[in-house]
Structures are given as C-alpha cells and as structure tokens.
Amino acid sequence: MQIGKLIQQIFWFLLSLLPLLIWLNLWLSQSQTHSLDSIDKLNKPTTQAFINEPLQPLPEQITLNADKVRLGQQLFYDPRLSKTNKMACVSCHPLTSTDKPRKSSELNNINIPSLYNVSFNVFLNWDGRTEQLSDDLDNTLHAPDKLASDWQTLIAKLQQLTDYTALFQQLYPTVGITEQSIKDALITFERSLYTPNARFDKFLRGDATALTEQEKAGYQLFKQVGCVGCHQGVNIGGNLLQKMGLTADYFAEREDAIADNGRFNLTGQEADRHVFRVPSLRNVAKTAPYLHDGSVDNLAETVAIMARYQLGRPLTNEQIESIVHFLHTLTGEYQGKPL
Ligand code: HEC
Ligand code: HEC
Structure with missing residues (x-):
C-alpha cells in the first residue's frame, strides 16, 4: 500500500511539472529559432539595413525581353514617328551626352524630364496628367508640339518599312504592327532606362x-x-x-x-x-x-x-x-x- 501511494505521489508530482516542462521545451526551441534568426540577419545585412528607410534602392536588375528593348530603342531614335519625319523621342529626351536636346524654351518653357527610371514614377509629367506610360504615349503621339501624328498614320508608315515589318512579325507574330505592339516595344525600352548601383x-x-x-x-x-x-x-x-x-x-x-x-x-x-x-x-x-x-x-x-x-x-x-x-x-x- 505504502509503495503504491509513493508511486502515486511521484506520478502527481511529475504531472504537476508537465506545464513547466512544456514551457521549458517551447522556450528552448524558441530561443533556438531566435539564434537562427540572428545568424540570418548577420548573413543578410542588406534587407535589414534598408528596411526602415523612407528611401529605397532601385532593383539591381530588371528582366526584360532584349529584342523588344532593341526594337523600342530603334523606335525611340526614329524621327519617322513624327508627322514631319523630323522629330524623334530622343530629339527631346537625350540619353547620352552625344544626344542633342531641345531647349525647354522651345516647348512653352516646360522642362523636359529625364526618362531615366521613368517606370518608377507613379505620376507622369509635371502636372501628373497620366499614370500609365501607355497613356503618355497616346498624348505624345498626338500632341501638336511633339509628334503631331496619330496611330493610323504611324502604323501605315511603319508597315511600308521592311526593317520594321520583319522585326514586328518576329516579335509579335500574331498581331504584327499595331498600336499595342508599338506601345509594347516603346514601353519595354522605357522600362530598360533604369539606373541601379548609385x-x-x-x-x-x-x-x-x-x-x-x-x-x-x-x-x-x-x-x-x-x-x-x-x-x-x-x-x-x-x-x-x-x-x-x-x-x-x-x-x-x-x-x-x-x-x-x-x-x-x-x-x-x-x-x-x-x-x-x-x-x-x-x-x-x-x-x-x-x-x-x-x-x-x-x-x-x-x-x-x-x-x-x-x-x-x-x-x-x-x-x-x-x-x-x-x-x-x-x-x-x-x-x-x-x-
Ligand atoms: C518635342 C519634344 C518631345 C518629344 C518629341 C517627346 N517628348 Fe516626351 N516629354 C516632353 C516634355 C516637354 C515632357 C514634359 C511635359 C509636361 O510635363 O507637361 C515630356 C514628358 C514625357 C514623359 C513623362 C516623364 C515623366 O517622368 O513625367 C514620358 C514618359 C515621355 N515624355 C516619353 C516620350 C516618348 C517615348 C517620346 C517618343 C514617342 C517622347 N516623349 C517624345 C517633350 C518631348
Ligand atoms: C512639400 C513637398 C516638398 C518638399 C518638403 C521638398 N520638395 Fe523638392 N520639390 C517639390 C516639388 C513639387 C518640386 C517641383 C516644383 C516645380 O517644378 O516648380 C520639387 C523640386 C525639387 C528639385 C528639382 C528637381 C528637378 O529635377 O527639377 C530638387 C533638387 C528638390 N526638389 C530637392 C528638395 C530638397 C533638397 C528638399 C529639402 C530641403 C525638398 N526638395 C523639399 C516638393 C517638395
């Protein structure tokens, strides 16, 4: 009887320790993940370092279709996009020191924005007129002081040029030269104008x-x-x-x-x-x-x-x-x- 009671007492004693043991186990496993965490932090200082800053770095790399970037670039430099065949995007938006920009005084004194990192702007133009590069292209193509043209004219013009027909056929086989494919190529090029590694x-x-x-x-x-x-x-x-x-x-x-x-x-x-x-x-x-x-x-x-x-x-x-x-x-x- 005595031994039976003792065993019972030991049993209850151990049972009463159970919550403590569970807590101890949890605490040990937690402190283990804590220490794993801090090793992680040491290995990846980058994410920790800028996470609380009001300014954020540009992505180091953006994956884009290189052929579309090239086609967009060709369009960007081509004065035949304008009604007069005299004005290309680059005539106003220089990308390198050899590109000759127009003066803002020729454009109602509106300062011509740099297009570097333009795809990261939420609002476009000084008055925030548009938010989508696609809408901006519509405006630019039609604006009398910019390309002064329209999609019908531009599509008809490009369809006459064998260098473009072949490229569009290759990159946009189901549609060829359309408003959508022209925009897609130009916007892909605009997205490629990012400047990482400052x-x-x-x-x-x-x-x-x-x-x-x-x-x-x-x-x-x-x-x-x-x-x-x-x-x-x-x-x-x-x-x-x-x-x-x-x-x-x-x-x-x-x-x-x-x-x-x-x-x-x-x-x-x-x-x-x-x-x-x-x-x-x-x-x-x-x-x-x-x-x-x-x-x-x-x-x-x-x-x-x-x-x-x-x-x-x-x-x-x-x-x-x-x-x-x-x-x-x-x-x-x-x-x-x-x-
Ligand atoms: C005659 C000069 C001229 C030409 C040609 C021109 N632009 Fe612009 N562009 C401007 C000016 C000026 C602004 C700013 C207008 C404003 O804010 O009112 C602008 C603004 C923009 C913006 C908005 C940038 C920002 O951050 O707000 C984009 C994008 C752009 N142009 C792309 C193009 C593309 C692509 C072409 C060719 C299809 C082109 N532009 C042709 C003068 C020009
Ligand atoms: C209340 C909002 C606001 C604050 C605060 C502010 N800015 Fe600006 N910043 C603007 C606006 C809006 C413009 C464009 C104004 C214009 O074109 O007339 C601008 C333009 C600029 C430009 C010209 C950029 C260009 O490409 O033309 C620079 C540089 C600049 N700010 C730096 C600063 C600095 C440095 C400070 C702090 C001392 C500052 N800003 C504080 C809103 C602000």
Whole structure:
C-alpha cells in the first residue's frame, strides 16, 4: 500500500511539472529559432539595413525581353514617328551626352524630364496628367508640339518599312504592327532606362563605406529637415502631387506663365493651381536645369528654393552644401556605366 501511494505521489508530482516542462521545451526551441534568426540577419545585412528607410534602392536588375528593348530603342531614335519625319523621342529626351536636346524654351518653357527610371514614377509629367506610360504615349503621339501624328498614320508608315515589318512579325507574330505592339516595344525600352548601383543604393543595401561621412550627414539632414516628406520611395519622388510654394508664394514676383498653373491646367480646380508632381531626385546632379520651367541651373540654389518655399525654414549655406553632397550620391549606372 505504502509503495503504491509513493508511486502515486511521484506520478502527481511529475504531472504537476508537465506545464513547466512544456514551457521549458517551447522556450528552448524558441530561443533556438531566435539564434537562427540572428545568424540570418548577420548573413543578410542588406534587407535589414534598408528596411526602415523612407528611401529605397532601385532593383539591381530588371528582366526584360532584349529584342523588344532593341526594337523600342530603334523606335525611340526614329524621327519617322513624327508627322514631319523630323522629330524623334530622343530629339527631346537625350540619353547620352552625344544626344542633342531641345531647349525647354522651345516647348512653352516646360522642362523636359529625364526618362531615366521613368517606370518608377507613379505620376507622369509635371502636372501628373497620366499614370500609365501607355497613356503618355497616346498624348505624345498626338500632341501638336511633339509628334503631331496619330496611330493610323504611324502604323501605315511603319508597315511600308521592311526593317520594321520583319522585326514586328518576329516579335509579335500574331498581331504584327499595331498600336499595342508599338506601345509594347516603346514601353519595354522605357522600362530598360533604369539606373541601379548609385552609391546611395549600395549604402541602403548595407555597404556603410559607400558614402563618406559628409554624404551620410547630408542624408540625415535631408530626412531631418523634411525633404523626405515629399521626395521619398524608390524614385526619391515621383509618387506625390504637391503645391509649389507651400510656405511662401513662389510665383508672386513672376509674370504669368501658363505652365506655372501646374495641375490647374488639367482639372480647372483652384486647389490645383501651382500643384506639381514631386520630381524624382535620382541622377539629379546630372539633370539640370531644374523645376518645371527649367528656370534654375544650379542644384544648391534649387535646394535653397525648396527650403524657403516648401519647408519654410531657411537653411545655412553649410546645410545646403551638405544636402547637395548627398544628392550627388544618387547618380546611378546605365548599362553598367555611370551616367
Ligand atoms: C518635342 C519634344 C518631345 C518629344 C518629341 C517627346 N517628348 Fe516626351 N516629354 C516632353 C516634355 C516637354 C515632357 C514634359 C511635359 C509636361 O510635363 O507637361 C515630356 C514628358 C514625357 C514623359 C513623362 C516623364 C515623366 O517622368 O513625367 C514620358 C514618359 C515621355 N515624355 C516619353 C516620350 C516618348 C517615348 C517620346 C517618343 C514617342 C517622347 N516623349 C517624345 C517633350 C518631348
Ligand atoms: C512639400 C513637398 C516638398 C518638399 C518638403 C521638398 N520638395 Fe523638392 N520639390 C517639390 C516639388 C513639387 C518640386 C517641383 C516644383 C516645380 O517644378 O516648380 C520639387 C523640386 C525639387 C528639385 C528639382 C528637381 C528637378 O529635377 O527639377 C530638387 C533638387 C528638390 N526638389 C530637392 C528638395 C530638397 C533638397 C528638399 C529639402 C530641403 C525638398 N526638395 C523639399 C516638393 C517638395
């Protein structure tokens, strides 16, 4: 009897330990996954390093059909896309230093945006008129001050050119030369215009040595004073519409210019007067002149304008210089070569 009771007591004692044992087991297995986690973090500093930043790196590689990119490029450089056969996309949107750009003064003083990284913009054009590259192509083809043509004319023209008929037949065998296939080729080329590997992107991916201390301080300031409230995300802009002159009237001392109305020209809403798409700051050191009318040539001066009219807090020359140092780290590579 005594022994039976003892066994019973031992049994109950062990049973009472069960929750503790289960907890101990869980805790051990958890701390095991914890330690696995931290090894993971050490092995992959990249994702951890930029995950909480308001700016994000461009993808290092985008997979695109190389033949379509080439066809799109041929179209981009071909003046026969315009009614007059004199104006190609590249006539206004230079991609290399040998391409001769038109002056914005020939285009109602509208600054011609760089097309690098254009596929990462949420809004297109200074007034954010379109969001799709396809709609933008419709506008560009029809605009009297751009290609001044239409799809019917363009398709008929390309169908006469044996170099194009063969290429389209090969790449779009079921449709040949249509509005859709022309757009597809041009947009595939536009998507190929991305510029990865800016020093800043390497920094975001976890390479702390990619920026100098001076440049890092410039980035801190860019965040601290509030630039990042508007210039943000993967394109460091391109995803917001904002009034130019939030904290002071930028247009007060200027003569009336239609382009200055910004989004108002599109919507007719008073609230949209002087509202513009916040431009991307990628490659900004290489894309002077600045602002919607190209009225400023100098990057430091542009930053000073931003501080005064968008933030309402003048920056010292030292602070401006520091931010400009940071902006210079945003220059990426096109096809493996620095812009
Ligand atoms: C005569 C000059 C001219 C030609 C030719 C031209 N563009 Fe443009 N493009 C501009 C101007 C100016 C803007 C900005 C207009 C605005 O914001 O009001 C622009 C804007 C754009 C944008 C929007 C970019 C952004 O980030 O907002 C894209 C995309 C574009 N053009 C692609 C093309 C393509 C593709 C072609 C050829 C099919 C072309 N353009 C031909 C002058 C031109
Ligand atoms: C409230 C939103 C907002 C803030 C904050 C802001 N910006 Fe801007 N930024 C804009 C808009 C909108 C434009 C275009 C204005 C125009 O074209 O008239 C612009 C244009 C620019 C340009 C010219 C880019 C080009 O390609 O033409 C630069 C450079 C720039 N900003 C840098 C900065 C810096 C640096 C700061 C912080 C000191 C800053 N911005 C703060 C909205 C903002």
